[in-house]
Amino acid sequence: MPRSSVLLARVKDAVVANWVKLVLGLVSVSIFIASWAIASLYLSESGSSLSPFVPGPKLVAEAFLSSFVDSVPGLTGIRMGDMIASSMIRIFWGFLLAMLVALPMGLAMGSFKTLESMGKPLVEVFRPIPPLAWVPVFLMVFKSFWGPIGIVFLGVFFPILLNVIFGVKSVDQRLVDAARTLGAKRSAVFTKVVMPAIVPYMMTGIKVGLGVGWMCIVAAEMMPIQSGTGVGYYVWLSADYSRYDFMYATMLVIGLLSILTTGVAELIEKRVSRWMGIR
Amino acid sequence: MSACIEIRGLSKVFASGKRRVVALADMGLEVADGEFVCLLGPSGCGKTTVLRIIAGLEPATGGEVLVHGKKVESAGPERGMVFQEFALFPWRTVRRNIEFGLEIRGVSEKARHELSSGLIELVGLKGFEDAHPDELSGGMRQRVGIARALANEPTVLLMDEPFGSLDAQTRNLMQKELLRIWSATRKTVLFVTHSVDEAVFLADRIVVMTARPGKVREIIPVSLPRPRDRTSAEFIAVRGRVLAELDEEFEKAREKELSPD
Numbered sequence: 001m002p003r004s005s006v007l008l009a010r011v012k013d014a015v016v017a018n019w020v021k022l023v024l025g026l027v028s029v030s031i032f033i034a035s036w037a038i039a040s041l042y043l044s045e046s047g048s049s050l051s052p053f054v055p056g057p058k059l060v061a062e063a064f065l066s067s068f069v070d071s072v073p074g075l076t077g078i079r080m081g082d083m084i085a086s087s088m089i090r091i092f093w094g095f096l097l098a099m100l101v102a103l104p105m106g107l108a109m110g111s112f113k114t115l116e117s118m119g120k121p122l123v124e125v126f127r128p129i130p131p132l133a134w135v136p137v138f139l140m141v142f143k144s145f146w147g148p149i150g151i152v153f154l155g156v157f158f159p160i161l162l163n164v165i166f167g168v169k170s171v172d173q174r175l176v177d178a179a180r181t182l183g184a185k186r187s188a189v190f191t192k193v194v195m196p197a198i199v200p201y202m203m204t205g206i207k208v209g210l211g212v213g214w215m216c217i218v219a220a221e222m223m224p225i226q227s228g229t230g231v232g233y234y235v236w237l238s239a240d241y242s243r244y245d246f247m248y249a250t251m252l253v254i255g256l257l258s259i260l261t262t263g264v265a266e267l268i269e270k271r272v273s274r275w276m277g278i279r
Numbered sequence: 280m281s282a283c284i285e286i287r288g289l290s291k292v293f294a295s296g297k298r299r300v301v302a303l304a305d306m307g308l309e310v311a312d313g314e315f316v317c318l319l320g321p322s323g324c325g326k327t328t329v330l331r332i333i334a335g336l337e338p339a340t341g342g343e344v345l346v347h348g349k350k351v352e353s354a355g356p357e358r359g360m361v362f363q364e365f366a367l368f369p370w371r372t373v374r375r376n377i378e379f380g381l382e383i384r385g386v387s388e389k390a391r392h393e394l395s396s397g398l399i400e401l402v403g404l405k406g407f408e409d410a411h412p413d414e415l416s417g418g419m420r421q422r423v424g425i426a427r428a429l430a431n432e433p434t435v436l437l438m439d440e441p442f443g444s445l446d447a448q449t450r451n452l453m454q455k456e457l458l459r460i461w462s463a464t465r466k467t468v469l470f471v472t473h474s475v476d477e478a479v480f481l482a483d484r485i486v487v488m489t490a491r492p493g494k495v496r497e498i499i500p501v502s503l504p505r506p507r508d509r510t511s512a513e514f515i516a517v518r519g520r521v522l523a524e525l526d527e528e529f530e531k532a533r534e535k536e537l538s539p540d
Contacts, residue, residue, distance in 0.1 A: 178366040182380035183356035276370035
């Protein structure tokens with residue numbers, strides 16, 4: 001077979017494989033939505049007390065659409081768009097601050113044994129504490145804007161820190177040797193070998209951190225102190241008004257946002273690796 | 280010809296915990312300017328350690344190494360090194376790998392480009408300037424490794440089993456290529472290998488080392504004209520002589536491994 005037709009056959013196989021995957025995915029999603037609709041219908045027909053907690057897919061879909069136009073019925077002026085915006089802003093700040101602290105700290109702890117021995121006990125004590133345990137004190141001290149940001153910071157900080165430390169220690173010693181024989185002194189080894197070598201590890205830390213970040217922000221915004229904004233607050237508010245259709249719609253929004261941000265991180269990771277020539 | 284590398288009473292002891300391994304004991308050697316010398320010996324005899332000490336990557340336990348009369352204290356760009364596993368920077372293109380040393384020295388971008396273009400031409404990598412190492416074959420990667428070491432215009436080229444991980448055909452081709460590059464640049468080359476065939480094909484002199492602790496057992500000059508014919512009677516005769524020396528050391532190394540110490 002000539003080269004081009006081999007390539008064509010390969011592309012065809014890939015396309016078919018993707019279609020199969022898509023169809024299989026749609027099948028399971030459809031089964032889920034159908035069972036959900038049946039369950040919801042059954043509960044309301046039988047007059048079950050659980051019925052209000054299981055609105056049908058159609059109601060949730062309608063709530064999803066209308067949440068972008070207006071708020072939970074009975075409230076005005078609170079829209080999904082604003083809630084998404086304030087959660088995103090908090091995630092952004094939490095993330096940025098975590099990066100600004102974790103990156104230099106990780107580089108320092110990975111490079112110098114003394115600093116690692118000094119920092120490690122602290123890291124080991126604070127890392128296992130769920131960031132959410134800090135919610136009460138953070139909300140009281142830092143209030144409704146910076147409080148949730150602090151929680152996101154804690155959630156994102158450790159994955160990045162640990163990955164950067166690991167990255168620095170995993171730097172290929174042969175590359176360091178090569179750089180030294182080419183005339184690189186300590187600082188050049190750091191900027192031209194260590195820094196580029198840890199980029200993939202940093203990206204892993206960021207991806208893990210993003211997942212944790214979304215969990216943190218939602219829970220932090222739900223705390224009974226009036227945070228007043230954010231998707232977490234919106235979940236809590238709709239439940240408070242017994243509008244479970246809006247609540248589920250918001251949960252769906254949170255899932256989609258998390259997929260979106262992880263997708264963006266993956267895209268950046270791919271771009272960076274291609275630019276750096278590591279695949 | 281003046282001495283380019285002088286090794287005097289060199290010893291190296293690796294200590295980890297209670298274990299002490301004497302890798303080198305009282306090794307001495309002189310390599311002349313422009314000479315091609317191969318270091319040959321059973322594995323674990325400290326050939327690579329010698330090279331790393333000359334490169335300044337490893338401190339000596341005793342003795343000293345002089346390069347052009349200057350004592351080796353640390354790594355420096357006048358001693359280029361080529362590694363067995365290539366050790367190319369995976370995130371840099373061929374050109375940027377070659378320019379690494381020039382960047383460190385602060386050579387201007389324009390001058391860097393000119394120099395690297397010449398080297399790319401010399402090692403036969405034209406058309407691959409913008410490729411990353413993982414897109415290249417083993418032989419091509421080592422061409423980058425050689426060009427990168429040459430970019431600093433070192434007086435000495437230290438080569439640590441540079442073709443050890445290549446297949447037989449590529450290896451033979453790279454040996455010829457190396458001789459072509461060597462005759463074009465006239466660097467002093469110290470080449471570590473465990474292949475007798477490779478040593479006889481390349482070297483002006485072959486230094487056979489003893490089993491651990493390593494020192495010089497015998498120096499065998501190879502006066503055959505280049506290009507050398509591996510199938511010629513003279514080639515086979517030299518090969519036989521080197522092998523006989525080496526076999527005894529292999530035997531010693533084996534006995535040592537078997538006896539508990």
